[in-house]
Each structure stands twice: as C-alpha cells, then as structure tokens.
Amino acid sequence: MMALYLRDLKLATRAGGGALTGILFFLAVVAVVPFGLGPDLKLLARVGPAMLWIGALLASLLGLDRLFQAEREDGALDVMLMQETPLVLVVFVKCLAHWTASGLPLVLISPLLGLFLNMEPAAILATMLTLLAGTPAITLIGAMGAAVAVALPRGGLLVSILVLPLVVPVLIFGVSAAYAAVEDPAPFLPPFLILIAISLFFAVIGPAAAAVALRASSE
Amino acid sequence: MPFRLRVDGLGASRGEDPIFRAVCLVLDAGDALLVTGRNGTGKSTFLRTLAGLHPADSGTILLEGAADPTAPVRESLHYLGHRNAMKRDLTVAENLVFWSRFSSRSGDTDPTVPPEAALETVGLGGLGHLPFGYLSAGQQRRAALARLLVAHRPVWLLDEPTAALDTASERMVEALIAGHRAAGGIVIAATHQALDVPGAQTLTMSGFAVPA
Amino acid sequence: MRERSLAIRSFTDLANPTRFVALAGRLLPWLASLTVLLFAIGLTLCFTTAADYQQGETVRIMYIHVPAAWLAMMGYTVMAASALGTLVWRHPLADVAAKCAAPIGAGFTALALVTGSLWGKPMWGTWWVWDARLTSFFILFLMYLGLIALNRAMDDAGRAAKVAAVLILVGFVNIPIIKFSVDWWNTLHQPASVLRLGGSAIDPEFRRPLLVMALAFTCLFFTLHLAAMRTEIWRRRIAAMRRQAARGAASA
Numbered sequence: 001m002m003a004l005y006l007r008d009l010k011l012a013t014r015a016g017g018g019a020l021t022g023i024l025f026f027l028a029v030v031a032v033v034p035f036g037l038g039p040d041l042k043l044l045a046r047v048g049p050a051m052l053w054i055g056a057l058l059a060s061l062l063g064l065d066r067l068f069q070a071e072r073e074d075g076a077l078d079v080m081l082m083q084e085t086p087l088v089l090v091v092f093v094k095c096l097a098h099w100t101a102s103g104l105p106l107v108l109i110s111p112l113l114g115l116f117l118n119m120e121p122a123a124i125l126a127t128m129l130t131l132l133a134g135t136p137a138i139t140l141i142g143a144m145g146a147a148v149a150v151a152l153p154r155g156g157l158l159v160s161i162l163v164l165p166l167v168v169p170v171l172i173f174g175v176s177a178a179y180a181a182v183e184d185p186a187p188f189l190p191p192f193l194i195l196i197a198i199s200l201f202f203a204v205i206g207p208a209a210a211a212v213a214l215r216a217s218s219e
Numbered sequence: 220m221p222f223r224l225r226v227d228g229l230g231a232s233r234g235e236d237p238i239f240r241a242v243c244l245v246l247d248a249g250d251a252l253l254v255t256g257r258n259g260t261g262k263s264t265f266l267r268t269l270a271g272l273h274p275a276d277s278g279t280i281l282l283e284g285a286a287d288p289t290a291p292v293r294e295s296l297h298y299l300g301h302r303n304a305m306k307r308d309l310t311v312a313e314n315l316v317f318w319s320r321f322s323s324r325s326g327d328t329d330p331t332v333p334p335e336a337a338l339e340t341v342g343l344g345g346l347g348h349l350p351f352g353y354l355s356a357g358q359q360r361r362a363a364l365a366r367l368l369v370a371h372r373p374v375w376l377l378d379e380p381t382a383a384l385d386t387a388s389e390r391m392v393e394a395l396i397a398g399h400r401a402a403g404g405i406v407i408a409a410t411h412q413a414l415d416v417p418g419a420q421t422l423t424m425s426g427f428a429v430p431a
Numbered sequence: 432m433r434e435r436s437l438a439i440r441s442f443t444d445l446a447n448p449t450r451f452v453a454l455a456g457r458l459l460p461w462l463a464s465l466t467v468l469l470f471a472i473g474l475t476l477c478f479t480t481a482a483d484y485q486q487g488e489t490v491r492i493m494y495i496h497v498p499a500a501w502l503a504m505m506g507y508t509v510m511a512a513s514a515l516g517t518l519v520w521r522h523p524l525a526d527v528a529a530k531c532a533a534p535i536g537a538g539f540t541a542l543a544l545v546t547g548s549l550w551g552k553p554m555w556g557t558w559w560v561w562d563a564r565l566t567s568f569f570i571l572f573l574m575y576l577g578l579i580a581l582n583r584a585m586d587d588a589g590r591a592a593k594v595a596a597v598l599i600l601v602g603f604v605n606i607p608i609i610k611f612s613v614d615w616w617n618t619l620h621q622p623a624s625v626l627r628l629g630g631s632a633i634d635p636e637f638r639r640p641l642l643v644m645a646l647a648f649t650c651l652f653f654t655l656h657l658a659a660m661r662t663e664i665w666r667r668r669i670a671a672m673r674r675q676a677a678r679g680a681a682s683a
Contacts, residue, residue, distance in 0.1 A: 003320035007309070014308045075302030078272055082293040084324055144601055148594045152584050161580055162598060165573040166605050169612035176616065191615070198608065209601045212518065216593035218272050236674055259678075 001085065001093050008097030018063030022102040023109060026059035030113045041118040048117035049127045049178035053171060055113075056106045056131055057138060061163060063102055064142040065149060065156040067094060068214060072150055081218055091207040091214070095136075095143045103135040126181030126188065130195060134174040137199040140206030141166050147210035151217040170198055222284030223247050224292075224374055224405055229278035231261075231268045238264045239424065242278070246407070248373075249400045251416045254409040256424030262409035263301070265424065266376045269407065270298040282374070297372040299380060303363035307352030311338065311362050314351055315369050322370035337368040342391060356383040364395060375399060377408040389414065448664050451524055455661045462654045469647035476640035489553050494640050496546035498648035499539045503571065506536025506652065510578075511603040514596035524660070526592025527667075529599060530582055531659035535652060537575035544568060563617035567610050574602050588667055 012019040033051045037043055071077040080090050110131055114124035145163040149155030173195040180186035226244040230237065238261035246252055254262050267273040269280060271293035282292045305314045315334035323331065332340070338347050341361040346354070354362060360383045367375055375396075381389045393415050396406045408414065477494045510532045516525030547565060548558045559565070578595060585591030 003317050007306075007313070007317045010313070011306060011308055073302070074306065075300045075304040076306070078267075078270070078298060078300055078302075079304050079318070079322075081272060082270055082296060082298060083322060084290070084294045085321075144597070148581065148598050149584075151587075151590065151594075154584075158577075158580060158584055161573075162577040165570045165577065165609070166602065168570055169605075169608045172612040172616040194615075201608075205601060205604065209597050213594050213597040216597070217590055236671065236678070 001089065004090065004093050005097045005100075008094055009101055012097070012101035018066065019101040019105060022059045022062050023105050025062055026055050026106050026109065027113070029055040029058060030116065033117070045118040045120065045123075048114060048119040049123055049130075049182075050175050051117060052110050052113060052127050053131070053134075053175050053178070056110065056135060057167065057171060059106055060103055060135055060138045061142055061160050064098070064139070064146050064163075065159040067098055067143055067146040068150045068210075069146070069155060077150075077214065078218065081215065087211040087214060088207045091143060091147070091210045092203070095139050095207065098143075099136050099139040103139055107131045107135060120182060123178065123182045127178040130174040130177045130192060133192065133195050133199055134170050137170045137195075137202045138163075138167055140199070140202040141170075144206050144209045144213065147213035147217075150214060170195065173198065222282060222373060225279075225281045225283060226269070227279045227281075229268065229280065230276045231264055231273055232276055233264060237276075240277075242422070244420075244422070246405045246420070248403040248405065251396060251400055251406040251408070251419040253414065253416060253419045253421045254407065254424060255411060255421060257411075260424040262424050263378055265422075266298070266378050266407065266409055267300075270296055270376055272298070285373075295372055296374045296376055297367050297370075298376045298378075299363060299367065300378050301382070303359055304366065305351045305359065305363060307350065309351060310348055311343065311351050311354065312347035314362070315347075315365055318366050319369035322372075331371050332368040334365070334369055337365040338362070340368060340395070341365045342388065357385060357388060360384055361388060361391070364392065367395070367399075373403070374405045375407065377406065377410075379410055380408055381410060381412050381414065448523060448527075452661050452664055455657045459654065459657055459661075462650060462657065466647060466650040466654050469643060469650055473640060473643040473647045476643055480640055489550055492546050492550040494644045496543055496550060497641060498645040499546060500543040500568065501645060502648050502652050503536055503540040503543050503568070505649075506532050506539055507571065507575075507599075507603065507606070509656070510536065510599050514599040514603075517592050517596040518600070526589070526596070527660050527663050528656070529596060530588075530592065531656055531663055533575055533578045533582065535655050535659065537572065537579060539648075539652070540568060540572045540575055544572060561617070563610075563614045566613045566617070570609055570613070571606070578602075588670075 030051055033047070033055075034044060037047065068077060071080065081087060083090075107128060110128050111124050114127060119127070142159065142163050145159040145166075146155075148162060149158050152158060173191045176186070177188055177191035177195060180188040180191060224244070224246040226242060229242040230240040232238055242265070244252065254265060256262050264273055268275050269292075271291060280292050282295050285292075285295055304318070305311075309317070312334055315337060319331065319334060335344075335347060338344055341364050343354075343358060343361055343365070346358070351359065351362065360380075364380065377396075380392050384392065389412070396408070396414075396416055399406055406416070408416070473494070477491050510529045513525045513529035513532065516522040517529060544565075547568075551560065552558050578598060581595055581598065582591055585594070
C-alpha cells in the first residue's frame with residue numbers, strides 16, 4: 001500500500017500532475033475576490049474565512065475527476081480490481097495520496113492568502129485548522145463522485161455537480177468554526193468537532209461507496 | 220502443488236445481448252489455450268469474465284489445488300488487457316517496481332523476477348530509466364509483458380499480447396509463454412495472429428448472431 | 432381488479448418486466464381516473480373552504496405546496512429503496528424504478544419551491560429567504576438534478592443504475608447531516624423562529640382539503656411513476672432490438 005501511496009504522490013508532483021494546478025487555482029480564486037467586493041479591508045477581513053473555504057472547496061474538487069479515470073484509461077484499474085488487497089483500502093490510500101498532494105498544500109498556503117484578505121491572526125489560525133480537518137472530507141466525498149463518473153468521458157463537471165450538494169455540511173461547519181474563533185459568543189469547539197466527525201464518517205462511507213461504484217463500472 | 224483450472228458452463232452477456240454460453244474447459248498445469256475468432260465475437264469479454272472483471276451470467280470458474288481455496292480465482296490471475304496498465308509519467312522501472320510491490324503478497328514463496336531482469340527478458344534491458352511515455356508502441360507492449368514476470372501468478376490471461384509487436388518480439392512472447400508453461404503455469408491468450416504455442420487447445424468464438 | 436389473474440402471487444412475479452408491463456397497463460387507467468377524481472374533490476375543497484384569518488387567500492397555496500413537499504421527500508425515499516433493491520437484490524425492475532422516480536421527484540421539489548416562493552412573497556415580502564427548510568429543499572433539488580444528469584450521461588443502462596444507486600444511497604445517508612448542518616447554519620446567521628411554517632396546530636377546516644390533496648398527489652406520483660417505468664422498459668427493449676438488428680446486419 002505504501003507503494004501505491006508513493007506512486008500517486010510521484011505522479012501528482014511530476015509534470016502533468018494536478019498538485020500545482022490546484023494551488024494556483026486557489027490563489028486565483030482568492031485573488032479575484034477583492035476585485036468583486038472592492039478593496040475595503042474591513043469587509044475583506046469579515047468575508048475572509050468564507051472566501052478561503054470556498055476557494056479551497058473549489059480547488060480540491062478540481063483534480064478529483066482524474067482520481068480513478070486516469071487509472072481506468074491505462075488499464076491499471078483492472079489490475080487493481082483483481083488484487084488480494086481490498087478495493088476499499090486501495091481507494092482509501094489513493095484518497096490519502098490525493099489529499100497529501102493537493103489538499104495539504106491548500107491548507108499550508110491558506111495563511112498567506114489570509115494575510116492578503118486582512119484577516120486577524122486568530123482567524124487565520126482557525127481557518128487553517130478547520131481546513132486541515134475539513135479538506136479530507138471533501139476529498140473522500142469527491143472520491144465517491146469520481147468513482148461514479150469514472151466511465152464518463154466528460155465526467156469532470158458532473159463530479160462537481162454531484163459532489164457539491166453533499167459537501168454543504170463540511171462548508172457550513174468549517175466556516176462556522178472559523179468564525180466562532182473570532183466572534184465572541186459562539187464557541188469554536190462544537191462545530192470543529194462536528195467537522196472532524198464528518199471527516200471520519202466519510203473516511204468510512206466514501207471509500208466503501210467508491211469501491212462499489214468502481215466494481216459496478218468495470219463491468 | 221499441481222493445479223487445474225476448471226471452467227464449467229460459463230456464460231456472459233453485454234447489456235442484454237448474450238456473448239457466449241456454456242463454455243466448458245479444463246486446463247492442467249502447463250496447458251495453454253488460444254482463444255480465436257473474428258472481431259466482436261467476445262474474445263475480450265471471455266477473458267474479462269475469467270478475470271472477474273465482467274459479471275458471468277452462469278457457470279463456475281475454479282482453480283483446483285490453489286494455495287488458498289477460499290480466495291477468489293481472480294487473485295491467482297495475471298490479466299494483460301488491451302491497455303498496458305503503465306503510467307506515462309513514471310519511468311519503466313518505477314512502473315514495474317510499483318506493480319511488483321503492489322501485486323506481491325506477504326509470505327510469497329513463488330519465484331519472481333526482479334524488474335531489471337524482467338526488462339532484460341523482454342528485450343528492454345537498459346531502458347528502465349526512461350519515462351514509459353517515451354517508448355514506442357511496441358516497446359510499451361513489451362514493458363507491459365514484463366509486468367507478468369515481476370509478480371508470480373499461476374494463470375496468465377493475455378488479450379492480444381502481440382499487438383504492436385514485430386516478428387522478433389512475437390518469438391519473444393512465444394518464449395515467455397513456453398517458459399511460464401514449463402514452470403507449471405497456465406496461459407490463456409486471445410489472439411488473431413498466428414502464435415506458435417505447441418500443444419495448445421483452441422477455443423473459437425463464433426459470436427451469437429452468426430450461426431456456426 | 433375484476434380479474435383474478437391480476438393478483439400477484441409472489442414477489443418474483445413482479446420482477447418479471449413483461450408481467451410488470453401487463454400489470455401496469457391494467458392498473459394505469461384506474462389509477463389515473465382515481466387521481467383525476469381526487470384532484471376534482473381536493474381542488475373543490477381547496478376553493479370552498481374559508482380563507483385563513485391571518486394568511487388570507489394565500490393559504491390555498493399551502494394545499495398544493497405541502498403535499499408537493501411531502502411527495503418530493505417520498506420520491507427520494509422511493510429512489511433510495513429502489514437503489515437498495517438494485518445493489519442488494521439485483522432486482523431487474525429496481526433500477527428502472529430508481530431512474531424513473533428522479534425526474535418526478537425533481538418535478539415535485541420544483542413545485543414545492545415555486546409554490547413556497549409564491550406564498551413567501553405576500554407573507555414574508557420576499558420571494559426567497561435562506562430559511563433552513565427552504566435551503567435543505569434547495570439542496571435536495573440539486574441532488575435530484577445531479578442524479579438526472581448522471582443518468583443522462585450514461586449510455587449503458589445497467590451500469591448507470593448501479594452507479595446511480597451508490598450515489599442515491601450516499602445522498603440518503605447524507606440528508607440528515609445536511610438537514611442538521613443547515614439548521615445549525617441558520618440559527619447562527621438569523622433567528623429562525625419568525626419564519627416557522629408549522630408549529631401551530633392545523634385547524635380541521637384546513638386539514639380536510641390538505642389530506643385529500645395529499646392523497647391526490649400521492650396517486651399522481653404513482654400514476655406518473657408507473658407510466659414512466661413502463662415507457663422505460665419499452666425503451667430498453669427497443670434499444671436491445673436495435674442492437675440485435677445491427678449485429679444481424681453485420682454478420683450477414
């Protein structure tokens with residue numbers, strides 16, 4: 001399994017890999033926001049956590065459709081389906097590698113973008129923490145969408161359409177935890193813990209559903 | 220341990236159209252089977268059904284004398300499809316090392332060949348450091364054949380193994396098949412090219428719409 | 432229902448598409464007439480009952496809005512049950528049922544959203560509020576649309592059904608989470624109490640037309656669903672025949 005993880009990381013970082021594109025997309029989305037809202041620093045600071053979350057959400061959906069499609073196109077998926085290793089585990093490891101290559105960099109670069117949006121240090125830290133807890137859930141839910149659309153030649157947009165309604169809870173709890181850290185009366189911990197719970201929940205459901213979908217579409 | 224691949228009454232369809240029905244086979248260790256037939260008669264579907272990648276409508280596939288009788292048969296198979304299952308952005312050696320690690324099991328005692336030696340065997344010695352995408356179509360096919368050597372599986376399912384290969388490489392494929400059979404393996408190959416496999420059984424797919 | 436042969440002897444009888452088509456053909460006229468009758472009674476009741484002293488004439492929108500919302504949720508439940516049938520029992524009719532329920536469910540969801548909006552304009556003074564209930568319904572609508580898009584994008588019906596079934600079930604598991612999160616989000620951003628629709632007990636005066644309309648909508652749902660399933664089975668048969676014809680021509 002380590003071999004699969006390392007291979008996917010290598011593929012993501014080599015030429016043609018999606019890791020860098022995701023970060024650049026994140027940068028571009030967040031950079032466009034001030035042009036839409038105006039350069040009012042107070043307003044930007046207020047919408048900052050939400051913008052970072054929406055940017056990260058869209059950026060993590062970006063490369064997801066290729067997660068299994070690339071494997072299917074070159075026939076590797078067939079070989080993986082035949083192995084002794086449970087497919088659920090293969091899917092989980094692939095998700096983990098995908099998140100390491102494209103989710104984690106988003107988390108790491110978010111403080112820098114937070115500075116652009118004039119966010120307070122506490123808000124930046126909280127947003128970073130919530131992104132760290134929430135982006136795995138996006139990848140895991142997205143893996144399911146990617147598995148469902150694996151046989152479609154133009155699955156990319158469809159994956160986003162299928163996945164977006166399902167990630168609404170992640171977005172809600174991520175953003176409310178980030179805001180709770182700054183705004184006084186709201187407690188930070190409950191939404192943050194729920195966010196972690198959602199991530200763990202989909203760590204179970206996502207790979208299982210994706211494995212069923214992959215088997216169904218190999219037929 | 221001697222083993223035997225037994226296929227009884229196997230049938231499969233694509234959508235609602237039946238592709239083949241009631242195929243019965245017995246292959247002992249060292250046997251080979253050539254699956255022939257025109258385009259669209261279901262050679263690939265037959266191999267995919269054996270590999271467990273396509274659902275069978277009826278029938279059973281059994282590997283008698285397998286190390287673990289409860290394990291699905293597909294785990295004892297190597298399947299080489301039309302596509303090579305290699306990443307263009309990784310080097311040939313990286314691809315093979317990955318498949319060798321991914322496919323080998325703990326406690327495996329069966330003979331496997333290290334990736335460099337496998338490349339030597341298929342005539343790609345010294346090309347391991349090149350990205351797979353740089354190779355020609357024939358070289359890519361040969362690299363894909365090397366995958367069969369880096370992890371041991373008793374039964375090989377080869378779908379058009381000689382696609383894109385020149386005559387010399389076809390002889391190499393024949394030698395690979397002979398070597399695997401000599402070591403007690405079973406080879407099932409679908410092909411429409413003349414492949415010299417001594418003593419092989421043949422299965423001619425006729426398709427359902429065409430009365431044989 | 433006069434004929435004894437109509438009786439379903441076992442579950443497996445229903446699984447046979449041919450038998451199902453025959454059964455649907457016999458049931459459909461009756462079900463359709465019942466739907467029309469119920470709508471006639473229901474709509475008459477809707478317009479003859481007194482107007483609400485607070486909501487005025489707009490209360491009549493509720494007679495359409497509430498059943499549509501119920502049916503929208505039932506549609507997804509029917510889909511989830513069919514999805515389970517596809518994945519667990521590999522029931523040949525289950526994938527047809529799931530595929531056909533999606534557009535109907537989406538239609539009822541859209542109807543609920545539109546009527547809710549029409550009601551909201553005079554009552555709340557705005558076409559749309561991000562109320563918890565409205566928002567969850569909007570997400571449900573998006574999920575329906577995604578499933579329809581998925582079904583349209585796949586050409587192989589059997590494979591599409593299995594893959595869609597996975598998505599339907601994951602969506603079904605996710606619905607409580609979405610509902611919970613939207614409630615959370617809503618209480619965080621605005622007080623929800625003002626906009627609550629239910630809560631107060633419904634006067635029997637309003638309950639009667641509501642129930643008749645709910646029954647009428649349920650009948651409508653099953654009429655449409657049955658007809659859609661029959662059409663889908665026929666469509667698949669035609670597709671199979673065409674493929675056969677193509678192969679016959681190729682081999683000749």
